[in-house]
Each structure stands twice: as C-alpha cells, then as structure tokens.
Amino acid sequence: MRVVAAMSGGVDSAVAASRMIEAGHEVVGVHLALSRSAATLREGARGCCTIEDAGDARRVADRLGIPFYVWDLASRFERDVVEDFVAEYAAGRTPNPCLRCNERIKFAGLLDKAVALGFDAVATGHYARVVEGPSGRELHRAVDHAKDQSYVLGVLDAEQLSRAFFPLGDSTKPQVRAEAAERGFAVAKKPDSHDICFIPDGDTRGWLDRRLGQREGALVDATTGAVVGTHTGAHGFTVGQRRGLGLDRSSMDGDPRYVVEVDAPANRVVIGTADLLGVDVVEGEHLRWCGPPPVGSVRVGAQVRAHGEEVPATAQVGEGDALRVVLDRRVRGVAPGQSVVLYEGTRVIGSATIRATSRA
Structure with a gap:
C-alpha cells in the first residue's frame, strides 16, 4: 500500500x-x-x-x-x-x-x-488497534491501557477506519x-506533548479571556440560590471544577465547592457541594459509529473522559441524531460538550457529544 x-x-x-x-x-x-x-x-x-x-x-x-x-x-x-x-x-x-x-x-x-x-x-x-472483524475493520483499545487513545479516536467512522493504521x-x-x-x-x-496544543502555556482561562473578553457575572449557590461571589466570565468554568472559584469557604460551611452548572446566556456559574455532581444519565448528539450502529437497547461500557474509567451502562439510540446512556452508577463532573465513547469489551462502538446530563 x-x-x-x-x-x-x-x-x-x-x-x-x-x-x-x-x-x-x-x-x-x-x-x-x-x-x-x-x-x-x-x-x-x-x-x-x-x-x-x-x-x-x-x-x-x-x-x-x-x-x-x-x-x-x-x-x-x-x-x-x-x-x-x-x-x-x-x-x-x-x-x-x-x-x-x-x-x-x-x-x-x-x-x-x-x-x-x-x-x-x-x-x-496513536495507541489503539485496528482488528479485522466479521463486519469489517474494528477499532479496539491498545494493549497498554495506560497509554490507550481509543477514546479520542471514537469519532472515526467505518470508512476512515478502513484506511487507518495504528x-x-x-x-x-x-x-x-x-x-x-x-x-x-x-x-x-523527547518528552510527550500534552494539554491543548494551541494553548502552549496551559492557561485556558486566560486564552479564552483574550478571545472572548471579560464580563462580570454571579457565582450562585445551588442550594439557596444566593449570590456568593462574582467572576469575570462564565466561559472560564467547567462542570466539576473546584479550583479558581475565588470563594472564601470560611464564610460558608468550610466544605469544598464545585461548579455544577454553567449558564452561559445569563453569564451565571452555579456552585455546590460534591454530592450534587453525580449524574447517571447522559444525553448525546452528533453520533459517530465506528462500524454498524447498535439497534435498540444495548449493554455497553461508557467512558466520558480521555483517561477516565469505563462504566457499565445501557445505551439507547433514538430517532435521528440522539443517544441516551444510563450509567450503572453515578459519575461526577460530566460536562455538556464532552464526549461519551461506547465500548463492547475492547471494541469501540462509537461516540457522541454530550448534550445534557441528569439523574435517573
């Protein structure tokens, strides 16, 4: 070739x-x-x-x-x-x-x-494997699970896999x-590259501030609805974030606070305690299948971060470009915009962009 x-x-x-x-x-x-x-x-x-x-x-x-x-x-x-x-x-x-x-x-x-x-x-x-399967070439996890990159390849379709070597x-x-x-x-x-290649200093918030500008908004407590602080732009936060909130915990109850919701239109960031972070339902869009798409309700392994743990789940493909994944246990800090990648054993079934999360 x-x-x-x-x-x-x-x-x-x-x-x-x-x-x-x-x-x-x-x-x-x-x-x-x-x-x-x-x-x-x-x-x-x-x-x-x-x-x-x-x-x-x-x-x-x-x-x-x-x-x-x-x-x-x-x-x-x-x-x-x-x-x-x-x-x-x-x-x-x-x-x-x-x-x-x-x-x-x-x-x-x-x-x-x-x-x-x-x-x-x-x-x-990339650290991943392409295996000849009964329906064509399949994408599988790498042998070295510590370096496995199948998660970031879960967006490849069957035609792309047919022309890919790892x-x-x-x-x-x-x-x-x-x-x-x-x-x-x-x-x-030579050291491995990491983080985001187009933000070489690693300061994502500062880079976004330069692109989007700063705009003061409210930090709101998820339980009471009270304003507990301010920020310079909702774009600088992500669900699950703990650091950089600018809070005086001693004025609250001393427990750590996390971002539990980012309301961009209102420029509002909602914070709460760790118990509010867990979700077990993930709604997906922009579906990408690495082979034949699943039909009906199927048991899968679901991974929501590049180096996250795979969680047993049930996936249901809906009409059009929609996916609902119900996790067997709650996972913390899952943010809209991230991707959920589905596995059957070591084989990658496909992926979707997370549209919303909730609790069953």
Missing part, C-alpha cells in the same frame, strides 16, 4: 512510520502545519506543532530514507478546531479539541488529501522508546 505517515516530530509517530516501512508499505512522511504563527521552540512538553517539531520529523524521515513534506492545514485547523473550541466554551460547554482534531483534521483533512493524491491509507502514532497498538511506551533508541532516532527521549 501507499501510506502517508503523519509525523508530529515525536517518538510515537517516528516509530509508527518505521514499522509501516518494515511491513512493506510505500511510505511518505507528512508533518501537519496547524499554526498560522508556529513558535520556533516548544515550551516545555506542551504542544506538538512548532518549527522545532517539524525539524525533528524531517530528521527522522531522512534517517528512514523516505520522502517528507509539510502540509499546511492551519486555516482548516483554526476553523474546525480552534473556533469550535471557542464557540463551545462561549456556549457554556466543555469541548475536547483532540477528538475534533482527529475527526476533522487528521482523519478528514489529512486522509482526504492523501486519498486524492493516490495514497491508500494514513498511519499515526502500528503502536500492541506495544507499551517503554518498548516504543527503546525501539526508537535502537534505530538511532534523536527523539527517543
């Missing part, structure tokens, strides 16, 4: 590209330029889209002896990921930009361009680093 290896400049994508070559594929390395004003150097371990990263990817490609290109998808990334991120927070929701990037950039923009140029598939350094799914991170060192890759000890 002719395969595009997405090369971020990190150790995982480097080893993924080398394994695709060893498997006998014709491989071309591609680095995605996603920033309109990419920094020259990485800031600590944050981000993955700097000029330094592009240089690291090019050096790996040179060592592998494969062609290497930089594809500029910055405008599409700004529109489909960054602007979506801002709009979701402005609406009082908590998005996951990594899922949107996988759905709209790496497995839409990148894959679409690769196919248009005559390539058969795309390979990435060569690291059967390996652990130490094995990948050791292999990179054996191959002489300079990135063998």
Whole structure:
C-alpha cells in the first residue's frame, strides 16, 4: 500500500512510520502545519506543532530514507478546531479539541488529501488497534491501557477506519522508546506533548479571556440560590471544577465547592457541594459509529473522559441524531460538550457529544 505517515516530530509517530516501512508499505512522511504563527521552540512538553517539531520529523524521515513534506492545514485547523473550541466554551460547554482534531483534521483533512493524491491509507502514532472483524475493520483499545487513545479516536467512522493504521497498538511506551533508541532516532527521549496544543502555556482561562473578553457575572449557590461571589466570565468554568472559584469557604460551611452548572446566556456559574455532581444519565448528539450502529437497547461500557474509567451502562439510540446512556452508577463532573465513547469489551462502538446530563 501507499501510506502517508503523519509525523508530529515525536517518538510515537517516528516509530509508527518505521514499522509501516518494515511491513512493506510505500511510505511518505507528512508533518501537519496547524499554526498560522508556529513558535520556533516548544515550551516545555506542551504542544506538538512548532518549527522545532517539524525539524525533528524531517530528521527522522531522512534517517528512514523516505520522502517528507509539510502540509499546511492551519486555516482548516483554526476553523474546525480552534473556533469550535471557542464557540463551545462561549456556549457554556466543555469541548475536547483532540477528538475534533482527529475527526476533522487528521482523519478528514489529512486522509482526504492523501486519498486524492493516490495514497491508500494514513498511519499515526496513536495507541489503539485496528482488528479485522466479521463486519469489517474494528477499532479496539491498545494493549497498554495506560497509554490507550481509543477514546479520542471514537469519532472515526467505518470508512476512515478502513484506511487507518495504528502500528503502536500492541506495544507499551517503554518498548516504543527503546525501539526508537535502537534505530538511532534523536527523539527517543523527547518528552510527550500534552494539554491543548494551541494553548502552549496551559492557561485556558486566560486564552479564552483574550478571545472572548471579560464580563462580570454571579457565582450562585445551588442550594439557596444566593449570590456568593462574582467572576469575570462564565466561559472560564467547567462542570466539576473546584479550583479558581475565588470563594472564601470560611464564610460558608468550610466544605469544598464545585461548579455544577454553567449558564452561559445569563453569564451565571452555579456552585455546590460534591454530592450534587453525580449524574447517571447522559444525553448525546452528533453520533459517530465506528462500524454498524447498535439497534435498540444495548449493554455497553461508557467512558466520558480521555483517561477516565469505563462504566457499565445501557445505551439507547433514538430517532435521528440522539443517544441516551444510563450509567450503572453515578459519575461526577460530566460536562455538556464532552464526549461519551461506547465500548463492547475492547471494541469501540462509537461516540457522541454530550448534550445534557441528569439523574435517573
């Protein structure tokens, strides 16, 4: 096969590209330029889209002896990921930009361009497995559950999976680093990127303030309805948040308070005690199926965070673009805008964006 290896400049994508070559594929390395004003150097371990990263990817490609290109998808990334991120927070929701990037950039923009140029598939350094099943290719959890990234790939559909390779799914991170060192890759000890790549300093609230501006609003107690403080913008809060509320707990009862609701239209943030955070019903929209969609009421495992615990649940697909998931136990801090990914064993069934939560 002719395969595009997405090369971020990190150790995982480097080893993924080398394994695709060893498997006998014709491989071309591609680095995605996603920033309109990419920094020259990485800031600590944050981000993955700097000029330094592009240089690291090019050096790996040179060592592998494969062609290497930089594809500029910055405008599409700004529109489909960054602007979506801002709009979701402005609406009082908590998005996951990594899922949107996988759905709209790496497995839409990148894959679409690769196919248009005559390539058969795309390979990435994600920790997940593609398994041939009775109805076609299936997405499964990685062997290394500590590094498993199937959650952020739950937005892929069957057609995208048919053209996707994840060569690291059967390996652990130490094995990948050791292999990179054996191959002489300079990135063998390079720190992993983390957090949100387009917010390199990690200050999400400050970044959103610069985009959306500040506007004073009320902090309201969920039980009494009393105003207990003020804030500078509801966009700076997410359900389950404890820190940065600006409260004097000694003037209340001393117990920790958490965000339990973000009312963006009213610029109001509702806070309460931990017992108010638990929910066991999740309503979803924007359904994405990794294979045949489930029919009727089915037992599943449900995961609502990238590194969260899978919870046994019952899922019911409604008419149109609607999903209702009833969890076997309550989960705290589930926010609208996040994604719920459904599993059957290690197989990913699909995903949905959380529209609302409640208690059964």
